[in-house]
Amino acid sequence: MENVFRPLSVVGGSVLLTLAIGWATDRLLHKADERNPESPLWGLLRRGRIPYQLVLCTALLRGSYAQAKLLDRHQAGVGRALTLVLIGSAAWLVIRIAGAIVETSYSRYARAHRDAARVRRVRTQVELIMRVVSAIVIVMAIASMLLTFPAMRAAGASLLASAGILGIVAGVAAQSTLSNLFAGLQIAFGDMVRIGDTVVVDGEWGSVEEITLTFLTVRTWDERRITMPVSYFTSKPFENWSRATPQMTGTVYWHLDHSVPVEAMREKLRDILRECPAWDGRAYGLQVTDTTPSTVQVRALVTAKDADDIWTVRVTVREQMITWLSAHHPHALPRVNTSDAAPVPNHSAHPVDGRVRHHR
Incomplete structure (x- = not known):
């Protein structure tokens, strides 16, 4: 009877104690979150209750399984398994x-600074730093797990001796991966491109949606995702419309007849922009920039606070100006002039001695 009661009491007591401590810790974090609503730290820490309880339960079982006389023939295997679970759950908890x-630090920074460009830069750095920290913790956890096996400890000296050769081989084999890794760090701390920036790469316009240590994702205007290695942004030129400020200047072109009323178009452009919410009010202008034998080229300059608004302003100005010209100045629209063709001269008549000789 004791052989059954003792293991059950040890395992059941460990589980119950874990649940009690986990519940008490969660209640304390919940109260702290209610008292400090401006800080998301306590609410974020509550997300780690599962690895926290797993660490507690595994630690209690690891310290008491020997007294429970559970699976006497396999005590070494049970102890090693509990150790592996403890290391894995501890790494999970550290990452959380x-x-x-x-x-929490990023949230405080975002609330304290109103500069969107600086906030996006810090967001990019924070995400990459978190990925590096997670990778380091995972590697250390795996290494700790491997060191629990005696065979791994015995092979440590030979592995250390061959580390130089393996490092050279791995460096050559993973050259592209390492270049992307260093490029990701360069992007994060060199402020070349940030999450949320509007960029143009390979003729595609979109915004940066995700940046990792090896690849970058651009979300295009039509909801497509372009994934490319981060080394692309350190080796090839690209357009970053949000590098310093998201404000932009856009152009609208028309090809019109020479009789177009340019001054009236300037006044209409002003009226259109005043009624367009996307226009930021910084500047506007309209000039004749080129002429051809049949048309003139008229260009309008408009401004907006970001790339999305400049697109809205441009299409609004283009559409409403064409509508206004068609209704009030149809003669200003481009036309194709036609006329009767001139008669072809008769080259078959040749003058001979002052007389015209016709050939039939």
Whole structure:
């Protein structure tokens, strides 16, 4: 009877104690979150309750399984399994805690600064730093797990001796991966491109949606995603419309007849922009920029606070100006002039001695 009661009491007591401590910790974090609604730290820490309880339960079982005399023949295997679970859950908990601290710091920075460009830059750096921290913790956890096996510890000296050769081979084999890794760090801390920036790459216009240590994702205006290695942005030129400020200047072109009333178009452009919510009111203008034998080229300059609004302003100005010209100045629209063709001269008549000789 004791052989059954003791393991059940040890395992059941560990589970119950874990649930009790986990519930009490969660209640404390919940109260702290209610008292400090301006800080998301406590709410983010509550997301780590599962790895936290797993660490507690595994640690209690790891310390008491020997007294429980559970699976006497396999005590070494049970102890190693519990150790592996403890290391994995501890790494999981560390990543959750680090993520909560980093996210809280970013939230405070975003509230304190109104500059959208600086906030996007910090957001990019924070995400990449969090990925690096997660990778380091995972690698250390895996290394700790491997070191629990005696065979791995015995092979440590030979592995260390061959580390130089393996490093050279791995460096050559993963040259592109390493270049993307360093390019990702360069992008994060060199402020070349940030999450949310409006960019043009390979003729595609879109906004940066995700940046990792190896690749970058651009969301195009038609909801497509373009994924490319981050080394592209360190080796090839690209347009960043949000590099310093998201404000933009756009152009609208028309090809019109020479009789177009340019001054009236300037006044109409002013009226259109005043009624367009996307126009930021900074500047506008309209000039004749080119002429051809049949048309003149008229260009309008408009401004907006970002790339999305400049697109709205341009299409609005283009559409309403064409509508106004068609209704009030139809003669200003381009026309194709036609006339009767001139008669072809008769080259078959040749003058001979002052007389015209006709050939039939």
